[in-house]
Amino acid sequence: KQEVTQIPAALSVPEGENLVLNCSFTDSAIYNLQWFRQDPGKGLTSLLLIQSSQREQTSGRLNASLDKSSGRSTLYIAASQPGDSATYLCAVNRNNNDMRFGAGTRLTVKP
Amino acid sequence: KAGVTQTPRYLIKTRGQQVTLSCSPISGHRSVSWYQQTPGQGLQFLFEYFSETQRNKGNFPGRFSGRQFSNSRSEMNVSTLELGDSALYLCASSLRERRAGELFFGEGSRLTVL
Numbered sequence: 001k002q003e004v005t006q007i008p009a010a011l012s013v014p015e016g017e018n019l020v021l022n023c024s025f026t027d028s029a030i031y032n033l034q035w036f037r038q039d040p041g042k043g044l045t046s047l048l049l050i051q052s053s054q055r056e057q058t059s060g061r062l063n064a065s066l067d068k069s070s071g072r073s074t075l076y077i078a079a080s081q082p083g084d085s086a087t088y089l090c091a092v093n094r095n096n097n098d099m100r101f102g103a104g105t106r107l108t109v110k111p
Numbered sequence: 112k113a114g115v116t117q118t119p120r121y122l123i124k125t126r127g128q129q130v131t132l133s134c135s136p137i138s139g140h141r142s143v144s145w146y147q148q149t150p151g152q153g154l155q156f157l158f159e160y161f162s163e164t165q166r167n168k169g170n171f172p173g174r175f176s177g178r179q180f181s182n183s184r185s186e187m188n189v190s191t192l193e194l195g196d197s198a199l200y201l202c203a204s205s206l207r208e209r210r211a212g213e214l215f216f217g218e219g220s221r222l223t224v225l
Contacts, residue, residue: 034214043201043217046213046215049213089154097166098167099156101153101155101156
């Protein structure tokens with residue numbers, strides 16, 4: 001059974017800091033991994049998608065890495081801004097087409 | 112380009128009733144997937160429809176069902192509502208199958224079961 005864990009559950013940083021969010025998963029037979037952000041009361045916004053054969057993906061100030069062998073992915077946010085405040089979720093798509101989400105990391109960036 | 116539209120946004124039902132939620136995907140998208148989000152269980156995958164066919168289903172009882180129409184609009188139905196069905200129900204659409212590319216989410220339908 002695939003378990004997806006995100007640490008920390010909450011994080012508060014001052015504006016301008018670089019930060020790392022962590023996602024770990026127990027089953028390495030994954031198809032791909034996705035990172036999303038969710039603003040309060042809203043749906044999810046797709047940030048980055050990493051295929052199982054890839055090691056990292058970048059979009060603007062965001063960089064996501066994937067290490068299947070250790071069951072880990074990280075989301076790096078550079079030069080954080082108050083607008084980055086949201087909950088960040090990782091989701092694992094398994095080879096059997098199942099999809100599992102982590103519980104999320106609630107990020108607050110203080111001006 | 113219009114985004115994913117979910118209706119209704121909020122609804123209140125009582126135990127034992129049934130509910131139907133609607134999702135209109137982005138024009139041209141063929142895949143619609145549904146998710147349940149609760150404080151206790153987090154976000155869970157319900158099912159995916161692609162070209163009117165259910166592609167896969169998460170671990171939910173048969174009370175949860177869905178369908179997709181020829182215009183890609185999708186509905187999900189929950190019968191014999193239980194208190195634990197209170198949740199935010201999200202749908203997402205994508206051009207190809209759910210796991211192959213970017214998902215676009217609606218803002219959700221918040222269901223309260225009394």
